[in-house]
Amino acid sequence: MIRLIKVNYGSTGINKNILGFLKNRHYSTKNVATSIVSDEFKKMDLMSVEELRDVAESMGSTTPFKNIDYAYNQSMFTDRVRMKLQAGNGGNGSVHFFRAKYIPLGPPDGGPGGDGADIIIRADYNDNNLSHLSRNYKGEHGGNGLGQKKSGKNGEDIVISVPPGTVIRELQLIQEDGEVEEEEEEGIIMKKDSRFDPSSKDFDVDLYAKALNSPVIGGVVQDEMNVHYNKGGNLSQEIKAEKQKKWKIVKTIVDLDNFGDEILIAKGGKGGRGNASYATGSNRSPEYAQKGIPGEIRNVEVELKILADFGLVGYPNAGKSTLLSVISNAIPKIRDYAFTTLNPYVGVIEFEDLNKKSKKSKLENLSKRKRKVATEFDSLTATIADLPGIIEGAHLDVGLGLDFLKHIERTKVLVYVIDMSNNGVPAFWDGKPLEIVSNRYSYVSDEDEIKQVKMEIKDKIYDESYRSPWRDFVSLLEELESYQEGLTSKPSIIIANKMDKDYAHEHLKIFKKAVGKLVQCPIIPISAQNSTNIKEIKLQLSKIIYKDSL
Ligand SMILES: Nc1nc2c(ncn2[C@@H]2O[C@H](COP(=O)(O)OP(=O)(O)OP(=O)(O)O)[C@@H](O)[C@H]2O)c(=O)[nH]1
Ligand SMILES: [Mg+2]
Incomplete structure (x- = not known):
C-alpha cells in the first residue's frame, strides 16, 4: 500500500513528507526509516510537496494529503524551553476594626496579607529531557489579611523539576524600538476604599465578601479579573503574538549541575501589613493597610547542558x-x-x-x-x-x-x-x-x-x-x-x-x-x-x- 506520510524528527524541526511503500497501516518507525534509505526516498527528498502529492496520487495513494500522520511525535525530545515564571502576589493587608455589640468602633484589627508563592527550580528530575516543562508557571497569590489580626494564607510554592546539568538563563523581551520591556510593579500603600469600609455609606457587602478571599488591586477584586482574562483570551492569537516576540538572553543565572541543586528563581511578593500594625499613639485608627507586593516575574530559558x-x-x-x-x-x-x-x-x-x-x-x-x-x-x-x-x-x-x-x-x-x-x-x-x-x-x-x-x-x-x-x-x-x-x-x-x-x-x-x-x-x-x-x-x-x- 502506498501512503504519503509526514515524519517529524522530534525537536530537529525537520519535517519531511515521505512516500512510503508501507506494507501495513501501522507506521512503525521501522517502516518509516526503511523508506528513508530507499532509493525512492532519495528522489523524493528533493521533490516539492506538490510534486510528492502528484506522485502519490499517480501511484494510487488512498491517503488524502491533508491527513498527515506524525510517526515520531510521541518521542519528542526537548532540550531547550522558554518559560515565563510569575511568582504569586502578596495578599493585601486588611483594614478592619474590632466590633462587638456595644463597641461600634473598636480598635483596628486588620491582619497582614499572606505571602505569594515562590517558584523554585530544582535539579531532581530523572530523565535527560525537558519535554515535561510548561511554558507558563503562575504561583498562587497570598490570601488577604483578615479581621482579628488574622494573616492571609500563604501561596503554596511551585517546585519545577529539571535534570541535573540544566542551565538557566535570563531572557528579556526586546520591543520593536530595541528598548527592554519592563514588567515589574512596585508595592504601594493603598488608601482605604470606602466600598470595603463597613462604616461608610458606600459599603458594598457582596464585594466585601468576595474580597475576603481574593486580593483587591486598584479597587478591583482580582478573581473577577482572572475570570475575565480566561474567558476573554483568544488562545491561538496569544500563542501567535508570543511567537512574534523577540527575546534576548541577558545573563546566565545558574548552572544546576548536581542532583538536588535548586534556585529560588522567582520570589513571591510579601503580604501587605494590616491596619492593626499601623496604629500609633497619634493615629489609633488608621484607615489604611499595605497592598500586597506583586510577585517577581521572570522569563527564562532552560537548557540541558551536559548530556x-x-x-x-x-x-x-x-x-x-x-x-x-x-x-x-x-x-x-x-x-x-x-x-x-x-x-x-x-x-x-x-x-x-x-x-x-x-x-x-x-x-x-x-x-x-x-x-x-x-x-x-x-x-x-x-x-x-x-x-x-x-x-x-x-x-x-x-x-x-x-x-x-x-x-x-x-x-x-x-x-x-x-x-x-x-x-x-x-x-x-x-x-x-x-x-x-x-x-x-x-x-x-x-x-x-x-x-x-x-x-x-x-x-x-x-x-x-x-x-x-x-x-x-x-x-x-x-x-x-x-x-x-x-x-x-x-x-x-x-x-x-x-x-x-x-x-x-x-x-x-x-x-x-x-x-x-x-x-x-x-x-x-x-x-x-x-x-x-x-x-x-x-x-x-x-x-x-x-x-x-x-
Ligand atoms: N558485523 C557487525 N555488525 C555490526 C557490528 N556492530 C553493529 N553492527 C550492525 O550494524 C547495524 C547498525 O548498528 P546500530 O548500532 O544500529 O548503528 P548506529 O550507529 O546506532 O546507527 P544510527 O542509529 O542509524 O546512527 C546493525 O545491523 C548492527 O547489528 C559489528 O561489530 N559487526
Ligand atoms: Mg543508533
Missing part, C-alpha cells in the same frame, strides 16, 4: 547503539539502516568489573565528589550518550542536521565509532598523509548553492564507493569543527568497529597510519556485535574520566 560523560559520535549505521548496548545498561534500538537513533539516549557504564581487587584502594584515592558518586552506585560509573548519526554536511542541516550536532557539545569525551569494513575507494587517500580540509562548505551562503551542495553530499553518502573508514573519520572531524571551532579538541577515543567483517583488518592498518597523523588518541579495534574487546574500551574510558584518581 553525558561520553558521547558516541559516528556515521549512521556505524554501530553506536550496538556498542552502547554492550557497554552500558541501556537497551537502545538497533537496526540495519541509517538514522535508527533519532534522539539522544543515555546509558550508565559501570566500571566495577575492572580490576576488582584494587577497587577499594582506588576509591580511597578519589576526590570527595567522585567518591560520593562511587559510593552511591557502589562502583565507578559514568554516563554515555548514544547520539544520532552525523553525516557530511550536517552543519548545513543535512541528515538530522544542526540540532543534533549541539548534543555533542554537551558531552565531556568524544567516542568516535567508525565502521572499519566500509570498502569505498579512498576519496583522497593516495599514500600521502591526510589533511583536514577545514570548513569546506563554509563559503556556501546562497540558497541555490546550498541546495546543490546538499544534493552532492546526498549522492556521496549513498555511494558505497565514496565511503571509507578514514574518509568517514575526517568528515566527522570537519563537521564538528565547522559547527563549532575547537569541538574536536575534547578528549577523544576512536572505536574501530565491525572488526569481524571483511576488509576491516586491512583498513585498520591504513587507518592507524593516516589518522595517527591527525589526532593522538587511542584507537581500539572491536566487534560490538560479538562483544569483543569491550573490556579494553571500558579501561580506556575509565582512564579518561577518572584520570586523576586511577
Whole structure:
C-alpha cells in the first residue's frame, strides 16, 4: 500500500513528507526509516510537496494529503524551553476594626496579607529531557489579611523539576524600538476604599465578601479579573503574538549541575501589613493597610547542558547503539539502516568489573565528589550518550542536521565509532598523509548553492564507493569543527568497529597510519556485535574520566 506520510524528527524541526511503500497501516518507525534509505526516498527528498502529492496520487495513494500522520511525535525530545515564571502576589493587608455589640468602633484589627508563592527550580528530575516543562508557571497569590489580626494564607510554592546539568538563563523581551520591556510593579500603600469600609455609606457587602478571599488591586477584586482574562483570551492569537516576540538572553543565572541543586528563581511578593500594625499613639485608627507586593516575574530559558560523560559520535549505521548496548545498561534500538537513533539516549557504564581487587584502594584515592558518586552506585560509573548519526554536511542541516550536532557539545569525551569494513575507494587517500580540509562548505551562503551542495553530499553518502573508514573519520572531524571551532579538541577515543567483517583488518592498518597523523588518541579495534574487546574500551574510558584518581 502506498501512503504519503509526514515524519517529524522530534525537536530537529525537520519535517519531511515521505512516500512510503508501507506494507501495513501501522507506521512503525521501522517502516518509516526503511523508506528513508530507499532509493525512492532519495528522489523524493528533493521533490516539492506538490510534486510528492502528484506522485502519490499517480501511484494510487488512498491517503488524502491533508491527513498527515506524525510517526515520531510521541518521542519528542526537548532540550531547550522558554518559560515565563510569575511568582504569586502578596495578599493585601486588611483594614478592619474590632466590633462587638456595644463597641461600634473598636480598635483596628486588620491582619497582614499572606505571602505569594515562590517558584523554585530544582535539579531532581530523572530523565535527560525537558519535554515535561510548561511554558507558563503562575504561583498562587497570598490570601488577604483578615479581621482579628488574622494573616492571609500563604501561596503554596511551585517546585519545577529539571535534570541535573540544566542551565538557566535570563531572557528579556526586546520591543520593536530595541528598548527592554519592563514588567515589574512596585508595592504601594493603598488608601482605604470606602466600598470595603463597613462604616461608610458606600459599603458594598457582596464585594466585601468576595474580597475576603481574593486580593483587591486598584479597587478591583482580582478573581473577577482572572475570570475575565480566561474567558476573554483568544488562545491561538496569544500563542501567535508570543511567537512574534523577540527575546534576548541577558545573563546566565545558574548552572544546576548536581542532583538536588535548586534556585529560588522567582520570589513571591510579601503580604501587605494590616491596619492593626499601623496604629500609633497619634493615629489609633488608621484607615489604611499595605497592598500586597506583586510577585517577581521572570522569563527564562532552560537548557540541558551536559548530556553525558561520553558521547558516541559516528556515521549512521556505524554501530553506536550496538556498542552502547554492550557497554552500558541501556537497551537502545538497533537496526540495519541509517538514522535508527533519532534522539539522544543515555546509558550508565559501570566500571566495577575492572580490576576488582584494587577497587577499594582506588576509591580511597578519589576526590570527595567522585567518591560520593562511587559510593552511591557502589562502583565507578559514568554516563554515555548514544547520539544520532552525523553525516557530511550536517552543519548545513543535512541528515538530522544542526540540532543534533549541539548534543555533542554537551558531552565531556568524544567516542568516535567508525565502521572499519566500509570498502569505498579512498576519496583522497593516495599514500600521502591526510589533511583536514577545514570548513569546506563554509563559503556556501546562497540558497541555490546550498541546495546543490546538499544534493552532492546526498549522492556521496549513498555511494558505497565514496565511503571509507578514514574518509568517514575526517568528515566527522570537519563537521564538528565547522559547527563549532575547537569541538574536536575534547578528549577523544576512536572505536574501530565491525572488526569481524571483511576488509576491516586491512583498513585498520591504513587507518592507524593516516589518522595517527591527525589526532593522538587511542584507537581500539572491536566487534560490538560479538562483544569483543569491550573490556579494553571500558579501561580506556575509565582512564579518561577518572584520570586523576586511577
Ligand atoms: N558485523 C557487525 N555488525 C555490526 C557490528 N556492530 C553493529 N553492527 C550492525 O550494524 C547495524 C547498525 O548498528 P546500530 O548500532 O544500529 O548503528 P548506529 O550507529 O546506532 O546507527 P544510527 O542509529 O542509524 O546512527 C546493525 O545491523 C548492527 O547489528 C559489528 O561489530 N559487526
Ligand atoms: Mg543508533
